[in-house]
Amino acid sequence: MSITLNHTIVYARNRDASAGFLAEILGLPEPKPFGPFLAVQLENGVTLDFYSDDHQTRPEHYAFLVSETEFDCILARIQSRGLPYWADPFHRRQGEINTNDGGRGTYFEDPSGHNLEIITQPYGSGA
Numbered sequence: 497m498s499i500t501l502n503h504t505i506v507y508a509r510n511r512d513a514s515a516g517f518l519a520e521i522l523g524l525p526e527p528k529p530f531g532p533f534l535a536v537q538l539e540n541g542v543t544l545d546f547y548s549d550d551h552q553t554r555p556e557h558y559a560f561l562v563s564e565t566e567f568d569c570i571l572a573r574i575q576s577r578g579l580p581y582w583a584d585p586f587h588r589r590q591g592e593i594n595t596n597d598g599g600r601g602t603y604f605e606d607p608s609g610h611n612l613e614i615i616t617q618p619y620g621s622g623a
Contacts, residue, residue, distance in 0.1 A: 503543040505533070507553045508608040511546035517606050518544065521573050522560065522614075555605075557585070559613040567600055567616050574604055585611060598622035 508514035515527035515534040527534040533545035544558070562570060571593070574581050581604040583592035593602040599617025606612055 500540075501542050503535070503545050506544050506546045506556070506558070506608075506610070507549050508546050508606075508610075509548070509550055509553050510607065511548040513607040514610070515544075515546040518546075518612070521570060521604075521612075522562075523566070523569055523573075553608055555609045555611055557611045557613065559615060561618060562614050562616060564600070564616050567614055570614050571602065574602075579604055585613070 506514065511534045512527075515536050519525065519527050519536050524536060524538065527536045527546070529535075530545065533547050535543040535545045537543050538560075571581070580587075580590055581593075581602045583589035583594040583602060585603055587603065593600050595601075596615070597617040597619060599615055599622070601613060601615040603611055603613045
C-alpha cells in the first residue's frame, strides 16, 4: 500500500483571502468550496482545505516543491505584488533567495501570516 497525504486543514483569518492568495501566487486553479472549507488543489492530488477561524489561527509553515520555471513565475508574482520575501525562515534576509541544496528557495507570508516557502530542490538532496 502506498501512503500519501490527501489533505490538511489550514486555519485562516479569512479562508477566501488565504485560499485565493495561495492559488493565485502558485498559479493553481481557483479554490473550490467543500462544506465549510475552500480547497486549493495541488498537482499531486493533495488539497489544502482553508477554514475561517480566528481562534485557531496561528502561523504555520507550508513548503512547496516547484520546478525552476515555476519558481521564476511565482517569484515574479510575489515581486509584482510588492510582497516581502526572505531567503531564510526567520525573515532576516529580506529581498533575497537562497541556493540550498543546489536549488533556489524563498519564504513569504499569506494573508493569515502563514510562512510559505517555495523550493526547487528537496532539503538534503544535493550540493
